[in-house]
Every structure is written in structure tokens, then in C-alpha cells.
Amino acid sequence: MVTITDIAEALGITPSTVSRALAGSPRVKEDTRVAVLRKAEEMGYQRNIMAANLRKRRSDIVGIVVPRIHRQFFANVISGAESILNEAGYNVMICQTMEKLDVEIKVLRTLRNHQVAGVLLSHAIEARDSKHLAALGNIPLVQYDRVFFDYPGAKVVGANCEGAFKATKHLIESGYRKIGTIAGFMTSQAYVERLAGYRLAIESAGIPFNPDIVYENAIVRETGREAALKALEAGCDALYCCGDFCALGAVEALQEKGVRIPEDFGIVGTANEFFTSLMTPALTSLGQNPYEMGREAARAFLEGRTDTTVIPMELQIRSSSIRNTICQK
Amino acid sequence: MVTITDIAEALGITPSTVSRALAGSPRVKEDTRVAVLRKAEEMGYQRNIMAANLRKRRSDIVGIVVPRIHRQFFANVISGAESILNEAGYNVMICQTMEKLDVEIKVLRTLRNHQVAGVLLSHAIEARDSKHLAALGNIPLVQYDRVFFDYPGAKVVGANCEGAFKATKHLIESGYRKIGTIAGFMTSQAYVERLAGYRLAIESAGIPFNPDIVYENAIVRETGREAALKALEAGCDALYCCGDFCALGAVEALQEKGVRIPEDFGIVGTANEFFTSLMTPALTSLGQNPYEMGREAARAFLEGRTDTTVIPMELQIRSSSIRNTICQK
DNA sequence: TTGTATGCGTTATCAT
DNA sequence: ATGATAACGCATACAA
Numbered sequence: 001m002v003t004i005t006d007i008a009e010a011l012g013i014t015p016s017t018v019s020r021a022l023a024g025s026p027r028v029k030e031d032t033r034v035a036v037l038r039k040a041e042e043m044g045y046q047r048n049i050m051a052a053n054l055r056k057r058r059s060d061i062v063g064i065v066v067p068r069i070h071r072q073f074f075a076n077v078i079s080g081a082e083s084i085l086n087e088a089g090y091n092v093m094i095c096q097t098m099e100k101l102d103v104e105i106k107v108l109r110t111l112r113n114h115q116v117a118g119v120l121l122s123h124a125i126e127a128r129d130s131k132h133l134a135a136l137g138n139i140p141l142v143q144y145d146r147v148f149f150d151y152p153g154a155k156v157v158g159a160n161c162e163g164a165f166k167a168t169k170h171l172i173e174s175g176y177r178k179i180g181t182i183a184g185f186m187t188s189q190a191y192v193e194r195l196a197g198y199r200l201a202i203e204s205a206g207i208p209f210n211p212d213i214v215y216e217n218a219i220v221r222e223t224g225r226e227a228a229l230k231a232l233e234a235g236c237d238a239l240y241c242c243g244d245f246c247a248l249g250a251v252e253a254l255q256e257k258g259v260r261i262p263e264d265f266g267i268v269g270t271a272n273e274f275f276t277s278l279m280t281p282a283l284t285s286l287g288q289n290p291y292e293m294g295r296e297a298a299r300a301f302l303e304g305r306t307d308t309t310v311i312p313m314e315l316q317i318r319s320s321s322i323r324n325t326i327c328q329k
Numbered sequence: 330m331v332t333i334t335d336i337a338e339a340l341g342i343t344p345s346t347v348s349r350a351l352a353g354s355p356r357v358k359e360d361t362r363v364a365v366l367r368k369a370e371e372m373g374y375q376r377n378i379m380a381a382n383l384r385k386r387r388s389d390i391v392g393i394v395v396p397r398i399h400r401q402f403f404a405n406v407i408s409g410a411e412s413i414l415n416e417a418g419y420n421v422m423i424c425q426t427m428e429k430l431d432v433e434i435k436v437l438r439t440l441r442n443h444q445v446a447g448v449l450l451s452h453a454i455e456a457r458d459s460k461h462l463a464a465l466g467n468i469p470l471v472q473y474d475r476v477f478f479d480y481p482g483a484k485v486v487g488a489n490c491e492g493a494f495k496a497t498k499h500l501i502e503s504g505y506r507k508i509g510t511i512a513g514f515m516t517s518q519a520y521v522e523r524l525a526g527y528r529l530a531i532e533s534a535g536i537p538f539n540p541d542i543v544y545e546n547a548i549v550r551e552t553g554r555e556a557a558l559k560a561l562e563a564g565c566d567a568l569y570c571c572g573d574f575c576a577l578g579a580v581e582a583l584q585e586k587g588v589r590i591p592e593d594f595g596i597v598g599t600a601n602e603f604f605t606s607l608m609t610p611a612l613t614s615l616g617q618n619p620y621e622m623g624r625e626a627a628r629a630f631l632e633g634r635t636d637t638t639v640i641p642m643e644l645q646i647r648s649s650s651i652r653n654t655i656c657q658k
Numbered sequence: 659t660t661g662t663a664t665g666c667g668t669t670a671t672c673a674t
Numbered sequence: 675a676t677g678a679t680a681a682c683g684c685a686t687a688c689a690a
């Protein structure tokens with residue numbers, strides 16, 4: 001393992017100068033700079049990142065915390081963030097919380113112990129408040145997607161309210177009459193806002209908001225099934241779903257009951273996961289631009305922002321929400 | 330930031346003893362051990378991993394290199410590996426190569442510079458040989474899924490030959506006659522073996538192997554489409570596909586041509602991605618047990634193995650390869 | 659522009 | 675069982 005001292009000796013100068021030359025400091029003569037660079041190359045020098053980090057009391061790693069890596073949404077956020085961070089010379093450490101609070105706490109402690117340069121976080125469903133985030137100390141934190149607004153610092157969120165409004169309005173315009181919603185967990189602001197957007201669309205259309213057809217705490221396939229069956233019993237003919245997995249469950253449960261989609265019942269999901277386009281019928285879904293969200297979160301960290309950035313959401317209209325012409329009349 | 334020196338001073342002992350106590354060394358009296366532990370807890374001590382790693386000349390991080398995080402297969406490998414490594418006190422650094430050789434080289438250099446404890450790698454498609462792996466120096470390497478057999482060290486692979494054999498045999502038993510294969514890249518041993526398994530099944534059934542209906546270099550959706558159209562023209566009535574994405578492309582291209590699946594044409598994919606169960610018809614796929622593969626790769630690292638572990642593959646039979654009774658006659 | 663001196667926090671070797 | 679001391683490789687404040 002060749003060190004800056006080795007290079008210094010080979011060149012008859014001191015490690016300090018080598019260090020400066022390697023760091024591109026202006027306080028070093030051009031000649032010696034090129035000499036150092038060439039020698040370093042020649043000797044196969046590789047900077048010891050540990051030593052540098054210890055000295056600087058900060059690592060070159062940025063932690064990215066996601067609930068689950070399996071979701072296309074988060075995989076895309078990661079890729080987006082990585083694209084920006086790598087360019088800026090940072091490396092990325094990806095951590096999954098599996099939606100569990102205790103894992104999230106453990107993960108944050110690990111990142112803190114590693115003295116990472118920053119953390120991009122979308123909290124676990126189980127995390128009901130922001131208390132545990134303080135464990136990061138003064139490490140810059142950017143919250144994305146699922147954020148706690150009461151915690152200071154940069155945030156990058158989707159236009160949840162606006163998006164859910166568009167999605168619900170689309171269902172209304174498709175001719176559905178009694179539109180319920182699978183609403184997720186009210187402990188998370190993102191879901192609260194989606195519900196608000198849903199409500200706004202409903203009321204804007206002159207329909208009274210009916211809390212009986214708001215199905216909270218559902219987000220996965222199985223709970224989506226249960227919610228859909230309740231909605232059917234309550235006389236609904238459409239559902240705006242806060243996620244694609246619960247929407248999938250809803251579609252399956254309804255189809256098993258002989259309900260035709262979209263003729264009898266309209267469904268819209270959220271996230272625009274890859275599988276939605278392969279379902280029968282293909283699922284209309286509210287896309288969240290995760291790649292762009294990841295890039296924005298990374299930029300927010302790099303620029304030391306403390307404000308909130310909103311990423312637009314786009315409704316990808318497919319078959320599950322379009323009544324055929326006969327029904328539309 | 331509280332250090333072992335702080336704890337030592339508070340207790341009137343030396344940093345050495347504190348270090349030993351914290352490390353659980355047997356060379357320290359029980360009383361002082363508990364005293365140190367309690368004091369550390371009380372003062373909110375967090376070990377500085379940088380310093381420890383610098384001193385030990387080795388980090389507590391294991392690098393996991395994947396071509397793309399988006400694939401369910403790799404997401405599951407990661408989760409499996411993580412489950413074992415976290416338990417053993419390691420942290421994980423996930424790196425995507427995007428299937429590019431230059432990115433893979435860069436990533437390996439980064440991991441080396443970080444002096445990671447080990448690397449689990451599935452190489453990029455673009456990597457045609459193992460030359461660049463030497464850049465890791467003496468960092469333990471475990472190759473998984475896509476491996477170079479000419480490079481020494483531990484390997485964890487799927488039972489590709491056996492799996493492809495089962496998949497192809499299944500198509501034969503379903504009554505298909507002219508079975509081609511979308512075969513992937515012959516630069517990768519995994520695909521070579523799948524092709525071998527396919528051939529073995531074909532020949533075991535007394536059918537002569539026909540290289541004209543082997544479609545190489547296809548692996549993504551679009552190339553799968555192209556291969557399927559060629560297969561159709563060549564008179565095939567079934568395809569064993571080395572991946573699920575090329576199988577998806579094949580299904581789509583055939584359906585657009587009015588070919589009915591499975592009645593007219595049988596398809597089997599590989600990897601058992603989530604979306605395969607949602608397609609119409611649902612895609613039969615050869616599952617690779619990625620979670621288990623990740624766990625085995627992690628164990629291979631922990632135990633310092635240098636052999637090859639084979640993970641069985643399981644055929645998940647769905648609609649795309651089962652002819653209805655009328656056709657079967 | 660370069661050199662000198664020091665310390666980042668830990669672990670390991672040696673001595674006691 | 676504990677202490678003293680050095681070293682891991684680098685970066686910076688200060689001196690020249």
C-alpha cells in the first residue's frame with residue numbers, strides 16, 4: 001500500500017506538499033504538482049479514504065434510507081440520487097428499514113457512527129413521529145417522499161394533494177358516482193395529503209365527503225383486498241388507492257367477486273410501478289417521478305438546502321379507470 | 330463526540346483498558362468491564378468507526394455489486410445477504426454497475442479504496458472476462474449468479490443447467506414440438522449453462538439440437554420481441570427464455586401477431602420476477618431463489634470459503650406453458 | 659511555495 | 675489485569 005509519504009520520499013519533498021498537490025490546492029507550484037501526480041500514478045497510489053475521513057471527521061459516503069429496496073419507486077429514487085452524488089464525488093450507502101422503526105433507529109445509528117456526509121431518508125411506516133431522527137446529530141438530513149414536516153431541514157415531496165386531486169377527478173370524469181379511497185396511514189404526511197386531494201376533488205364536484213368510504217391503514221396487497229370488499233359492500237363503484245400494491249389487491253378481490261373493471265368499477269393506483277402496465281386491465285396509476293425525486297434530494301443535500309421541493313406527479317391513464325362508451329353514457 | 334479517552338479519564342483508568350473492555354476482551358476484570366460499559370452508556374459513547382477501521386486497516390463494510398437494483402432478483406439477493414451480514418456485525422454498501430464494464434471497474438476501485446472487508450459481485454453483462462477483478466487486490470471476493478469460473482475464490486450459482494433442463498423438459502411434456510431458446514450472452518457462464526440444459530433436454534427427448542433456433546444476445550424486452558418474431562418465422566411453437574424480461578417481450582410480440590399463448594405457443598421465462606404472475610397469461614418461470622443465494626454468498630464470505638455453492642432452481646408453472654386439454658391430444 | 663508539527667480515535671505491542 | 679507508547683495515513687495550522 002503506497003502512501004503520500006512514499007511519494008514524498010521518492011520525490012525528495014514532504015508529505016504535506018504531496019497532500020496539497022493531490023488535493024489540488026493552489027498553494028503548490030505547477031511543476032511539483034504534475035511531478036506528484038505523475039509519481040502517484042506511476043507508483044499506483046490509492047488514497048486511504050479511512051485516514052482522510054478520520055482526519056476530516058467526515059466520510060465521503062451519503063446514506064440513503066429506504067423502506068424497501070424492492071419497490072420500483074425506491075429503486076428509482078436510489079438511481080437518481082446516485083447519479084448526482086457520484087458525480088459530486090460521494091459514494092452511497094443504501095439501507096433498508098423493512099418498514100420497521102427499530103431497524104430505522106439502528107440504521108441511523110450506524111450511519112452516524114460512520115460519520116456519513118449526509119442522509120437521504122424516507123421513513124418507515126412504523127415511524128409515527130420524528131423523535132428518533134435527532135440521533136443523527138448534526139449530520140445533514142434530507143427527507144424525501146415520506147417526510148415529517150415538524151422536523152427541520154430539506155424535504156423533497158411529491159405533489160400528493162394535487163396528484164390525488166387529479167386522479168380522483170379523473171374517476172369522476174369517467175362517470176363513476178360513488179368513489180371511495182384506500183388511504184394509507186395517517187401517521188404519514190404523504191398519505192394525509194393524498195386523502196386531502198381526494199376530498200378536494202370529491203367536494204369540488206359537489207359530492208359530499210363521506211368518511212365511511214375512506215379505508216385507512218391499508219397499503220399492501222392483502223389489506224387492499226379487504227378494503228375493496230368493504231367498498232363494494234358500501235356501494236362504491238370506484239376507488240382511488242394510495243399505492244399500487246393495495247390497488248392490485250383491490251382489483252383481484254373485485255374480479256373474484258365477478259365485478260368487471262372498468263365497466264362496473266374504476267380503480268386508480270399510485271406509484272406507477274412496472275407491473276401496473278402488465279395487469280388486466282392495465283392499472284391507471286399516479287406516477288411520482290421517483291428518479292427526479294432522487295436527483296432533487298441529492299441536490300438538496302449538496303446545496304445545503306433547508307426548504308421543501310415539490311415534485312409534480314403525473315397520472316398515467318390506462319384501462320382500469322376508463323369506462324367503455326356504452327357505460328359512459 | 331465522546332471518545333474512549335474521555336471514558337478512561339472519567340474512570341481514572343487508561344484508554345487501552347477501555348478499548349479492551351469495549352471489545353469484549355477476556356484480558357480485563359469483570360468489575361472494570363461493567364464499569365466501562367455503564368460509563369460508556371451513560372456518556373453516550375459511540376465508537377468512531379473510521380478510527381477503528383484505519384487502525385485495523387479494514388472496514389466493517391461489505392460491498393455488494395449488482396448490475397441493476399431494479400431487478401427483483403438482485404433486490405432479493407441484497408436482502409438475503411444483508412440479513413446474514415448485519416447479524417455478523419457488517420454493514421453493506423450496494424453498488425450498481427448498470428451493466429457497464431467501466432462502471433464496474435470504478436465501483437471496484439471505490440470499494441478497494443474503502444478497504445471493504447469483502448465484496449459480493451455479480452458482474453455486468455459488458456464484462457467479458459475476469460481481468461478487472463484483480464483490482465480488488467487481496468480483498469475477499471464472492472462471485473454470485475454471474476461468475477467467472479476462471480477466477481479463483483468462492484462462487485454461488487444457480488443450478489442453471491439443471492433448471493433449464495427442467496424448464497425445457499416441461500415444454501416438451503406440454504406437447505410443444507419445435508422449441509427454441511432465447512439464450513442471452515455467451516460471455517456469461519450462467520447463460521452458457523442454461524443453453525446447455527436446454528440442449529440436454531432437447532436431445533434427451535430425441536430431438537436433434539438445432540442452432541438456428543437458438544437466439545443469442547437477447548435479454549431485455551425489446552430483443553426478446555425480435556427473437557420471438559424470428560422464432561415464429563422459423564416455425565417454432567415454444568421458447569425457453571433465459572430471463573423474464575425477454576420472455577415478456579416475446580409474449581407481447583407473439584400476441585400482437587395473433588398467436589395465442591399457450592394454445593399456439595408456449596413460453597417459459599427465468600427469474601420468477603413479481604410481474605410474471607400478473608401477466609396474461611401468467612408466465613411460467615424458472616425461479617432462482619435469490620434470497621437464499623444472497624444468504625449463501627454472505628455465508629461464503631464469512632466462512633472464507635473458496636468453493637462453489639449451487640443453489641437449486643424451481644420451476645414455477647403458470648399458464649403460459651400449459652396447453653389446454655384439446656391441444657394436448 | 660514549501661516544510662514542521664500535531665492530532666484525528668482507535669488498536670496492538672510491549673512491559674509491568 | 676492494566677498501563678505506556680506507538681502507529682494507522684492523512685490534512686491542516688503555523689512557521690519559514
